[in-house]
Amino acid sequence: MGRKTKITREMILDAAYELLDESGIGAVAIKPIAAKLGCSTQPISWQFGSMTELKKELFFYAAGKMGAIMSSSMEGKEAVEAFFISGVVYISLACEHPHIFRFLCVDDPTESVGEEVLEGASIFNMQFDMEAVGLIAKEYKVPEEKLSPLVRDVVIYTHGLAAMMMYDSFRLPRETACMMMYELGERMLESVGIELPEERKKAVLENINRC
Amino acid sequence: MGRKTKITREMILDAAYELLDESGIGAVAIKPIAAKLGCSTQPISWQFGSMTELKKELFFYAAGKMGAIMSSSMEGKEAVEAFFISGVVYISLACEHPHIFRFLCVDDPTESVGEEVLEGASIFNMQFDMEAVGLIAKEYKVPEEKLSPLVRDVVIYTHGLAAMMMYDSFRLPRETACMMMYELGERMLESVGIELPEERKKAVLENINRC
DNA sequence: GTGTTTATATAAACGTGTTTATGTTAATGA
DNA sequence: TCATTAACATAAACACGTTTATATAAACAC
Numbered sequence: 001m002g003r004k005t006k007i008t009r010e011m012i013l014d015a016a017y018e019l020l021d022e023s024g025i026g027a028v029a030i031k032p033i034a035a036k037l038g039c040s041t042q043p044i045s046w047q048f049g050s051m052t053e054l055k056k057e058l059f060f061y062a063a064g065k066m067g068a069i070m071s072s073s074m075e076g077k078e079a080v081e082a083f084f085i086s087g088v089v090y091i092s093l094a095c096e097h098p099h100i101f102r103f104l105c106v107d108d109p110t111e112s113v114g115e116e117v118l119e120g121a122s123i124f125n126m127q128f129d130m131e132a133v134g135l136i137a138k139e140y141k142v143p144e145e146k147l148s149p150l151v152r153d154v155v156i157y158t159h160g161l162a163a164m165m166m167y168d169s170f171r172l173p174r175e176t177a178c179m180m181m182y183e184l185g186e187r188m189l190e191s192v193g194i195e196l197p198e199e200r201k202k203a204v205l206e207n208i209n210r211c
Numbered sequence: 212m213g214r215k216t217k218i219t220r221e222m223i224l225d226a227a228y229e230l231l232d233e234s235g236i237g238a239v240a241i242k243p244i245a246a247k248l249g250c251s252t253q254p255i256s257w258q259f260g261s262m263t264e265l266k267k268e269l270f271f272y273a274a275g276k277m278g279a280i281m282s283s284s285m286e287g288k289e290a291v292e293a294f295f296i297s298g299v300v301y302i303s304l305a306c307e308h309p310h311i312f313r314f315l316c317v318d319d320p321t322e323s324v325g326e327e328v329l330e331g332a333s334i335f336n337m338q339f340d341m342e343a344v345g346l347i348a349k350e351y352k353v354p355e356e357k358l359s360p361l362v363r364d365v366v367i368y369t370h371g372l373a374a375m376m377m378y379d380s381f382r383l384p385r386e387t388a389c390m391m392m393y394e395l396g397e398r399m400l401e402s403v404g405i406e407l408p409e410e411r412k413k414a415v416l417e418n419i420n421r422c
Numbered sequence: 423g424t425g426t427t428t429a430t431a432t433a434a435a436c437g438t439g440t441t442t443a444t445g446t447t448a449a450t451g452a
Numbered sequence: 453t454c455a456t457t458a459a460c461a462t463a464a465a466c467a468c469g470t471t472t473a474t475a476t477a478a479a480c481a482c
Contacts, residue, residue, distance in 0.1 A: 212479065212480040212481065213478080213479060213480075214477070214478045214479050214480095215478070215479065240468080240469055240470085241469070241470065241471090242468075242469065242470090243469095252469095252470085252471085256470085256471070256472085261470085261471080262469085262470070262471095
């Protein structure tokens, strides 16, 4: 019983996500959200109680969107290819949606999410990659202990590259950045005897616009 | 003629720097600064005109402090050693003064400094390193074209590692991070035939607390 | 000393964001 | 139909930060 809800949680999160994407987490405030939705601030307060609660949910909302893009991009791909694709998507996110990248992967997660344990933040795509270690190790018969630090290094490198691509203070085309990531990974894998066919590179770099 | 100035520009910048270091750029506001100095907001407004102007100067003020630490740490060192030390200092800054690291090396510089051309930001220690390329290339008789991309990759890796060390969402001891940076650089340099004496490593890692 | 200029205090105006108090509309159940 | 309740609007209270208007205090010039 009661009135039918016109302003849903998802509508609010969508509006908040838009503000985040356009102008950063600092612009995510109750009045701008209300303005975007053409309503008063009441429905928002009513649904989320407080802004910190809204931002907490926004974090998981955005992380979910990112995860979905990651998953769909990697779907059906072979292990090594999937690993590189995750890097391409990561870098592309930083280039095309710097505010979201910052919010998810650079900002202190405890500020938005609180002290809860989370698998987000800079460790964001780390899960993807740690899964990848097992798969690649099995496929190419390389001991995990040898492969793991290399993958870790590629992840760190990718994170650094992506962070540099934000707000293009680095002035580097996205394709070049993805290429750099790929080539570093290639060298790393070659050092443990994993050779990659040349057409793989093309297949990976085709995913540059998946974002 | 006129009254003697009690609240100098430097006192204000110092207070702002403290707030930045303690609680991030969001805490750098005129009232907290005034509170720290035990004065009204008037001297601050009077000296800087506006807060954006103050933050602009704060950027260069903080960058100068960082540069001084860098320089003094690298002073008198051999080229390769100096290169690695700059990385150690960079990572240490991220660990010990995350808010300052973020402000200088991660945040969008155009937001604090405006559209002015600057050598700061993520390209921050890049100058140091690009100087280093020339010196190392000369010393070890390696063509700069071969060395340059490697150094660039180490810089990117170091940036990623440092960014991950902020707010210790990565939960890695600083020493370990510095070691990782060193070892990656070592491998890179070895790939172009530059061998490093073992005692170098110790000398570099001794600089871990220079911050 | 008097006046002028510079540096500061006091205090208010203004904007913006959060939260809450109160009232109103719309749906449901009896 | 009427009471109840959920969903919303209106609007105010409050906190904070920035900026500005006005007054006061200190240095110096004469």
